[in-house]
Amino acid sequence: MSDTKLPRKQVSGYIMGMVPLTIILGVFRLAYLKFFYDSLGLSTLWTIIGLVIFMFINMTNDPIIGQKQDNTNVEKRGSRRIFYIKYFSPFLVIVFALMWFPWNQDNTSELGQFVMFLHFVITISVFDTLSNIVTMAWMALLPDMTSDLGERTRINFLGSILALFASFLVITVPTMVDNLQFFQMYNIVVAIISYVCYFLVGKLSKERPEHQHDRSPPLWTAIKQTLKSVSFRYFIGYNFFKTLIGSIQLSYVFLFLILIGTNNVVFYFLIVIIVGWSSNILCMKLRAKYGFKKLLIRFSIIQFVGGLVLFFLILIPAIELPAIWIGLVFSTFFGGANIFGVILQTLPIDEDEVEYGSRREGMFYGINAFFTKPAESIGPIVVLVVLGLTSYIPDSLVQPASAIFGIKLVFYFIVNIFVALSLIFAYLYPLEGDKLEELELKLEELHVKKREEYAQKQK
Secondary structure (H helix, E strand, O other): OOOOOOOHHHHHHHHOOHHHHHHHHHHHHHHHHHHHHHHOOOOHHHHHHHHHHHHHHHHHHHHHHHHHHHOOOHHHHOOOOHHHHHHHHHHHHHHHHHOOOOOOOOOOOHHHHHHHHHHHHHHHHHHHHHHHHHHHHHHHHHHHHOOOHHHHHHHHHHHHHHHHHHHHHOOOHHHHOOOHHHHHHHHHHHHHHHHHHHHHHHHHOOOOHHHOOOOOOOHHHHHHHHHOOHHHHHHHHHHHHHHHHHHHHHHOHHHHHHHHOHHHHHHHHHHHHHHHHHHHHHHHHHHHHHOHHHHHHHHHHHHHHHHHHHHHHOOOHHHHHHHHHHHHHHHHHHOHHHHHHHHHHHHHHHHHHHHHOOOOHHHHHHHHHHHHOHHHHHHHHHHHHHHHHOOOOOOOOOOOHHHHHHHHHHHHHHHHHHHHHHHHHHHHOOOOHHHHHHHHHHHHHHHHHHHHHHHHHHO
């Protein structure tokens, strides 16, 4: 394809967005439940109510945001995507930093619990809305910049390398919550670093001019056209269960550390990062030979079958701890094919552009969020129910045997069931082989035509 390789400056600018995505969202997902539920002592009932409210706000604002971004007045705003990164990221980092300053620390009275609940639901909802605006615009840049699948995967991987180093700013978050003042100062620094990165994204990234005047139809028409895509519907199913898994694994790292010991937090993240990174590299190298879909399916099958075996092994006291570590390495490695999620997500956008003539990344990301963002709340709620049923003691490293079993059930059985369900949708995903080659050819022809039309308008 003619747009296979992007300029290094543009790629460097784009992948800088991975730093705030890693550290701001990383801190948020790792710490918000521990901060409000485990450390401040927000009751289970108020936490679940807050998560349900958050779920509805989270799922409904994205399609509206996506539609607005797709139809941005370029003459007035200067761009379709970069405008939102430039002008909304300052508000995002400010809200993030202020989130960790408690409005109230009295968790014993009804009024104290209610004020804490308001702090919880208002701050996470405002933060999420601003995060959606900025992150959606950033994500939409990549499929706009290049239609080459290898280049999209390469840029995504380069971003993951940057995330590897950025993640070291995040790995001690579960223990920092206990030192409130240090935790607050830490997050102010995270906010400053994130804003600098967003500034660089806006400065160095470049949107392709031939797409600047693409438009999405009215909201309801755009929603119907988007959901008409079979490949997009299967991606939604796949991504829903992957989001469930991610919400559990990130929000409850502090639970997993009860199994392996809080002193092993660095080793935990090193395994997740390095093993996952190595698997990503392997999958990228094998894609040309086997195709992204076959690799994703084969890795997921192995992850599911092996995960079931490991669940029963960790219930044997004599081999419990080694089995837990082996399970972490195993699931991380065979989860590495999820790097192809960027391909599953962006191909329906390409398919839609071929059919309707305009790129509408914002609407696709928005509708995807409408169906999959609830998983960010459902996952933590499922775990809260399990913890309640197994007598978990909040903010304690010493747990009864029933709670330890509940934690194992979450990470080694429930998560594995979600892997199997995501596998079904990956298997049904239709864009592969001859159909994929035909799509890539039509897309390139359309982009050549758009570039020629744009060049004519500039004369």
